Amino acid sequence: MELDLLHDKFYKLYGKKEQSCHTFFAPGRVNLIGEHTDYNGGYVFPCALQYGTYLAVRLNGSDRMHFSTTNFDQPCSVPERGFSRQDTKWVNYPLGVMDQLVKRGFGMKGMDMLFSGDVPNAAGLSSSASIEMVTAVAMNELYDMHFDMIDLIKIGQKAENEFVGVNCGIMDQFASGMGKTEHAVYLDCATLDFEQVPLVLGDYKLMISNTNKRRGLADSKYNERRAECESSVEFIAMTEPVSLLGELSYARFLDLQHLIPDETVRRRAHHVVSENQRVLDAVKALRESDLVLFGQLMNASHDSLRDDYEVTGIELDTLTEEARKVEGVLGSRMTGAGFGGCTVSLVHKDAIARFITEVGSAYHAKTRLKPEFYLGEVSDGARKL
Numbered sequence: 267m268e269l270d271l272l273h274d275k276f277y278k279l280y281g282k283k284e285q286s287c288h289t290f291f292a293p294g295r296v297n298l299i300g301e302h303t304d305y306n307g308g309y310v311f312p313c314a315l316q317y318g319t320y321l322a323v324r325l326n327g328s329d330r331m332h333f334s335t336t337n338f339d340q341p342c343s344v345p346e347r348g349f350s351r352q353d354t355k356w357v358n359y360p361l362g363v364m365d366q367l368v369k370r371g372f373g374m375k376g377m378d379m380l381f382s383g384d385v386p387n388a389a390g391l392s393s394s395a396s397i398e399m400v401t402a403v404a405m406n407e408l409y410d411m412h413f414d415m416i417d418l419i420k421i422g423q424k425a426e427n428e429f430v431g432v433n434c435g436i437m438d439q440f441a442s443g444m445g446k447t448e449h450a451v452y453l454d455c456a457t458l459d460f461e462q463v464p465l466v467l468g469d470y471k472l473m474i475s476n477t478n479k480r481r482g483l484a485d486s487k488y489n490e491r492r493a494e495c496e497s498s499v500e501f502i503a504m505t506e507p508v509s510l511l512g513e514l515s516y517a518r519f520l521d522l523q524h525l526i527p528d529e530t531v532r533r534r535a536h537h538v539v540s541e542n543q544r545v546l547d548a549v550k551a552l553r554e555s556d557l558v559l560f561g562q563l564m565n566a567s568h569d570s571l572r573d574d575y576e577v578t579g580i581e582l583d584t585l586t587e588e589a590r591k592v593e594g595v596l597g598s599r600m601t602g603a604g605f606g607g608c609t610v611s612l613v614h615k616d617a618i619a620r621f622i623t624e625v626g627s628a629y630h631a632k633t634r635l636k637p638e639f640y641l642g643e644v645s646d647g648a649r650k651l
């Protein structure tokens with residue numbers, strides 16, 4: 267997004283050019299490995315993308331908060347005090363963050379705000395977390411709140427859980443807040459200990475392929491999986507002091523899995539615990555520059571999400587299957603919650619054109635959907651511009 271263009275639109279919309287606005291950015295993310303582990307106290311390994319949400323904002327001296335976006339024609343004006351959930355859905359993401367800040371004792375004041383997002387819409391690349399994080403970072407600065415980034419990340423997640431009503435884990439907000447260019451974020455979701463690990467891919471690129479499938483049942487299925495994980499822990503906890511699946515090593519889980527009577531629930535837990543081990547192995551492989559092993563772990567992650575966790579579907583499965591057929595592809599997996607959205611593949615730079623043609627036509631032939639392809643560039647986290 268051209269910042270000049272954003273600023274022109276801002277002043278056209280709100281006037282008073284002499285009162286300048288401040289501009290912030292927060293990225294979306296792609297998760298490399300570690301899917302559906304965050305809410306189980308496990309490991310994740312996402313990185314921040316070049317795509318994200320921009321926000322131009324200033325205090326306006328009134329008692330109204332004005333929200334606009336360049337993405338759709340749905341402006342909204344909300345009183346600075348006593349606000350509640352809006353019918354204009356997109357506004358609930360920034361407003362949820364403000365709600366959290368009010369709960370922590372900060373008063374909001376009248377503001378003019380213009381958001382602008384370039385994360386592909388509904389693609390599972392965390393456009394929502396990027397709106398939350400850009401709002402959190404902007405409010406922190408505008409109101410001199412002195413929260414650190416970890417606090418802002420927790421505020422972003424709570425906004426989504428409590429105000430938007432989506433029971434997500436912390437991965438997306440964390441990647442958006444703590445992303446670093448050329449690095450992936452290795453995060454222990456139980457302790458929030460993290461490390462930014464250099465993402466040295468040599469001649470390989472992160473290719474993101476969008477199924478362009480609407481993620482219809484995603485929220486209800488997401489909650490169903492969370493409940494299945496909790497129920498697996500309840501069975502194990504009758505014998506063993508365990509409160510989250512992330513506490514179990516793979517070997518320990520194999521010893522204890524007979525305690526889970528339901529076969530489906532056992533498979534859900536098996537995915538989580540095996541995926542956790544794959545994150546550890548993948549981070550080690552990356553540190554040792556073993557991209558071939560990294561790619562194999564990506565493949566194994568997808569297969570586990572397909573067979574054990576059952577969150578893929580024909581679109582994501584076709585994209586990964588076709589990707590793996592292309593010479594120069596080291597691995598391919600779904601990324602994010604699943605049920606549509608995107609895959610991420612590790613592709614040699616010389617194979618990119620072929621990848622797009624071959625995967626694109628095979629996918630279209632099978633699903634009648636037109637996929638989209640983006641090269642992921644790993645960027646810095648939420649910040650003032």
Ligand code: GLA
Pocket residue numbers: 300301302303304305434435436437438602603604
């Ligand atoms: C969504 C959620 C995350 C995480 C992933 C699955 O992106 O927002 O918290 O649970 O799904 O790994």
